[in-house]
Amino acid sequence: xxxxxxxxxxxxxxxxxxxxxxxxxxxxxxxxxxxxxxxxxxxxxxxxxxxxxxxxxxxxxxxx
Numbered sequence: 001x002x003x004x005x006x007x008x009x010x011x012x013x014x015x016x017x018x019x020x021x022x023x024x025x026x027x028x029x030x031x032x033x034x035x036x037x038x039x040x041x042x043x044x045x046x047x048x049x050x051x052x053x054x055x056x057x058x059x060x061x062x063x064x
Contacts, residue, residue: 005018011027022028 006015007018007020008014009016009023009027010021011030012023014023016023022031
């Protein structure tokens with residue numbers, strides 16, 4: 001007895017066909033929400049980092 005080719009939903013871990021990514025529209029929407037939040041957090045981190053580097057550069061050129 002062989003196990004059918006499958007993979008698991010990346011949100012709830014239910015077994016799904018190998019060519020699908022999610023088991024339901026609900027899991028897909030949860031994934032998209034998490035992805036948007038992660039992207040926003042990443043850009044906030046990059047922005048904060050740029051501001052800090054800019055501040056250090058300004059202080060370095062002012063001799064402070």
